[in-house]
Amino acid sequence: MKKFLLISLTHFFALASIAQTQTHICGSADYLNELDAKHPGLKARVESITDHSGYRTRSGTVTIPVVFHVVYNTSTENLANSYLNAQIDLLNQCFAHENSDTGNLRAVFKSRAGSSKIRFMIDQVIRYQTTNTSFDATTGSGFDNSNMVKQSGSGGSDAVSPDKKLNIWICDLTKDGSDVLIGYAYPPAGAPNWSAGSEAPSPAFDGVVIDYLDIGGPAKQPIGYGSWGFRGKSLVHEIGHYLGLRHIWGDDGGACNGEPGYKDDGITDTPVADDKSNSNCDKVKNTCIEITGDLPDMVENYMDYSAATCQNTFTKLQVGAMEYVIDNIRTGVRVPVGITETNEVAKDISIYPNPTSDIIYIDAERVEYANLKIIISNTIGQIKYQTEVSSSISPIELSTNGFTKGIYFVSLQFDNQAAITKKIVVQ
Ligand SMILES: [Ca+2]
Ligand SMILES: [Ca+2]
Ligand SMILES: [Ca+2]
Ligand SMILES: [Zn+2]
Incomplete structure (x- = not known):
């Protein structure tokens, strides 16, 4: 104790x-x-x-x-x-x-x-x-x-x-x-x-x-x-x-592999480290010697306590562990109904706030297009609003004033090609 x-x-x-x-x-x-x-x-x-x-x-x-x-x-x-x-x-x-x-x-x-x-x-x-x-x-x-x-x-x-x-x-x-x-x-x-x-x-x-x-x-x-x-x-x-990742030093208070109290982060492609980095970017330190394939401490890893300016990478097995969690444990955490998850374009678009009371913003900045056709329809398919904008406008601001409360679908058609639909709630 x-x-x-x-x-x-x-x-x-x-x-x-x-x-x-x-x-x-x-x-x-x-x-x-x-x-x-x-x-x-x-x-x-x-x-x-x-x-x-x-x-x-x-x-x-x-x-x-x-x-x-x-x-x-x-x-x-x-x-x-x-x-x-x-x-x-x-x-x-x-x-x-x-x-x-x-x-x-x-x-x-x-x-x-x-x-x-x-x-x-x-x-x-x-x-x-x-x-x-x-x-x-x-x-x-x-x-x-x-x-x-x-x-x-x-x-x-x-x-x-x-x-x-x-x-x-x-x-x-x-x-x-x-x-x-x-x-x-x-x-x-x-x-x-x-x-x-x-x-x-x-x-x-x-x-x-x-x-x-x-x-x-x-x-x-x-x-x-x-x-x-x-x-x-x-x-x-x-x-x-x-998404289930641990700190790369194992939260073991400074132990290396083989030492008393040693804990592992459970990820084999993050090198073993004794303790957290102290908010710096020490690319020389190699605190623990791995039996095979010894590497320096990975201070570039997001799961260290290195400076944010130093951090830039998750490892492949950290990615695998997070995807395992999202697919097997946090299985409900997904985009809501009405958004096409598999659509490669959809991930680059956000519509907010949602629910909304009077205004929505469409952020499509990461999609490459010249013209975007926007159609907002209600649940029985009646078009309530439509417009076309160019890619120079971001985020796109639309008023939902005058919309009765309820569910609407926002369809986005990029250059007459990729089209996605997202659900919004006006309250
Ligand atoms: Ca590791
Ligand atoms: Ca350790
Ligand atoms: Ca090492
Ligand atoms: Zn942490």
């Missing part, structure tokens, strides 16, 4: 000292430590299993609908849609390994870089002004204070269909102006490499909580954008957890 308590305290001291240098911190390992403190020995039972899913189990793209809950106290925290769009773009680039900084990956890891078939689109944006000035995770017990952001009765916003959508709560996680924790996520129940009980305490808490300071991407830099590393990469890391 004392040993585990010591581990927990040590971790908190580390958090406190790292906070001063504003490092990339995620809470998921802390959650494991907390569970361990509550149930001594649980952490030790974390399985070390070899990845069994292989690379690229998917032939088609799967698109995850994202519900952004912007829970703000000040107007600064009420991030504009441009930040959310930029973040979604960055997610899609990073999960496809098409992000602009992939070239920074060292040659020795190039053959291990994975490109997933997982994409993201905004399903809806919920904005709620709270009287809570911070949801920092160091106040109170465990994540109780942070998880208040997920409860309408506690100054937060309730999850929307967490079995079907990825809920992401954006809020102030700072404490006294410092970032002690940037985000956290729960793996799903039954995820390989995680012990029982690591999942969210209830389905209503499933999803990701992330600091408003690190939402954005190249098209709209996060507010906290600075030299040390906010780049919108924290959400890539947290969604890695949501």
Whole structure:
């Protein structure tokens, strides 16, 4: 018991000292430590299993609908849609390994870089002004204070269909102006490499909580954008957890293979590492010697605590593990009915907010076309609105004023070729 308590305290001291240098911190390992403190020995039972899913189990793209809950106290925290769009773009680039900084990956890891078939689109944006000035995770017990952001009765916003959508709560996680924790996520129940009980305490808490300071991407830099590393990469890391990935150093407090207390991340193509990187980009370090094919520590990996400027890659087997989770565990998390998942064009388009009351935006920026015909029809096929726009307009803004409440279908026809239909709800 004392040993585990010591581990927990040590971790908190580390958090406190790292906070001063504003490092990339995620809470998921802390959650494991907390569970361990509550149930001594649980952490030790974390399985070390070899990845069994292989690379690229998917032939088609799967698109995850994202519900952004912007829970703000000040107007600064009420991030504009441009930040959310930029973040979604960055997610899609990073999960496809098409992000602009992939070239920074060292040659020795190039053959291990994975490109997933997982994409993201905004399903809806919920904005709620709270009287809570911070949801920092160091106040109170465990994540109780942070998880208040997920409860309408506690100054937060309730999850929307967490079995079907990825809920992401954006809020102030700072404490006294410092970032002690940037985000956290729960793996799903039954995820390989995680012990029982690591999942969210209830389905209503499933999803990701992330600091408003690190939402954005190249098209709209996060507010906290600075030299040390906010780049919108924290959400890539947290969604890695949501899809079952562990930290590459195994959350074992600094052990290497063969040493007492060693834990593996369960992914064979991420090199063994003793401990987390300290928010830097040390491409020289090789903390653990692997018996065969020894490699340096992979600081470019999203599941390290290296600087965001350093991170640019998931490995092939990490991709395989995430696709395994989306296809076998989080099987309900898919684009809603009305969206053609297999359509290669569909993944590059987002329509938001959805549901809407008076306006929709169509973001088709990533599709190459000259002219786009837009037709909005109701459920019995009556055309309520149609227009044609050129590719120079993005996002496309359409008013739904005058639409009676209900379900509509938005058909998008690009240059008289690819056509997709997406469902929207006017409320
Ligand atoms: Ca590994
Ligand atoms: Ca380790
Ligand atoms: Ca090594
Ligand atoms: Zn993490």
